[in-house]
Amino acid sequence: MNVKRLFVALFLLALFTIAVRETLDPDMWWHLRTGEYILQAGIPRHDVFSFTVPDHEWLTHEWLSQVFMWSVYRVGGLPGLMVVFALLTAVSFFLVYRVSAGRPYLAAFVVLLGAFASAIVWGVRPQIFNTLFYGRFYLHCRALSERGGWGADVMVAPGCDHGLGQFPQRLFVGRGLSGRVYAGGSAGDCFAAACAA
Numbered sequence: 186m187n188v189k190r191l192f193v194a195l196f197l198l199a200l201f202t203i204a205v206r207e208t209l210d211p212d213m214w215w216h217l218r219t220g221e222y223i224l225q226a227g228i229p230r231h232d233v234f235s236f237t238v239p240d241h242e243w244l245t246h247e248w249l250s251q252v253f254m255w256s257v258y259r260v261g262g263l264p265g266l267m268v269v270f271a272l273l274t275a276v277s278f279f280l281v282y283r284v285s286a287g288r289p290y291l292a293a294f295v296v297l298l299g300a301f302a303s304a305i306v307w308g309v310r311p312q313i314f315n316t317l318f319y320g321r322f323y324l325h326c327r328a329l330s331e332r333g334g335w336g337a338d339v340m341v342a343p344g345c346d347h348g349l350g351q352f353p354q355r356l357f358v359g360r361g362l363s364g365r366v367y368a369g370g371s372a373g374d375c376f377a378a379a380c381a382a
Contacts (some may be wrong), residue, residue, distance in 0.1 A: 189289050193255025196293045202280050203300055204271035208263055208309045213254075216247065216311060223248055250311035266309045280320030284327040337350050 186194075213235075223231060223245070232243045257269050278300050285292035306312065352374070 192289050192293070196282070196289070196297075197275060197279060199297065200275035200300060201271050203265060203304060204307055205267055206271070206308055210310050212267075213309050214275040216251045216309075217256050217258055219245065219248070220251035220253070220258075224254050224255065250314050254309065254311075267301045270307075270309045270313055273317050274307050277313070277316040277320045280317075280324050284324050286309035 218234070219229075222229065222283065228245055228248050229243060232238060232241045254266065257265050263266070281299070281378050282288070282292050282296045285296060287295070
């Protein structure tokens, strides 16, 4: 193993270590109970946990992550949730690292700065999947851009959740005639991209 590979391995270990944390999100128990309910009775269409508004319509927009969370909890308990979500977080930031210029040293430094800045919102939360999928999406866009060709011209990714403040609700990525990749977040850009696809 050379120095660069050792550095990347230590970088990944650092990301994981930063991400392992006590589960302090008060919504976690709600997500776990909802995941359990979904596996027992299906996706609820109304609020099944509230006695004050029992017939209130409820859109369970995080249902798949809640089922995942409950399944991990059943197998590994709280420690299992902490480890799995730390892995998801570390992989998310590693994906950003993979498409960053200045690898390995400068890119790792900048990604670690971003990790420290955003660590306050990490934990056992459905929003961690947004970070993972946006990292994967960006990696995919970068690969398409580097290959060029017709498939890289326009891509649209809808926002997955309301809770990820650092990403726009809609992300538009395209390649101009000059070949440069550009991004924007306006609804007009998304509509134009959807029509052009």
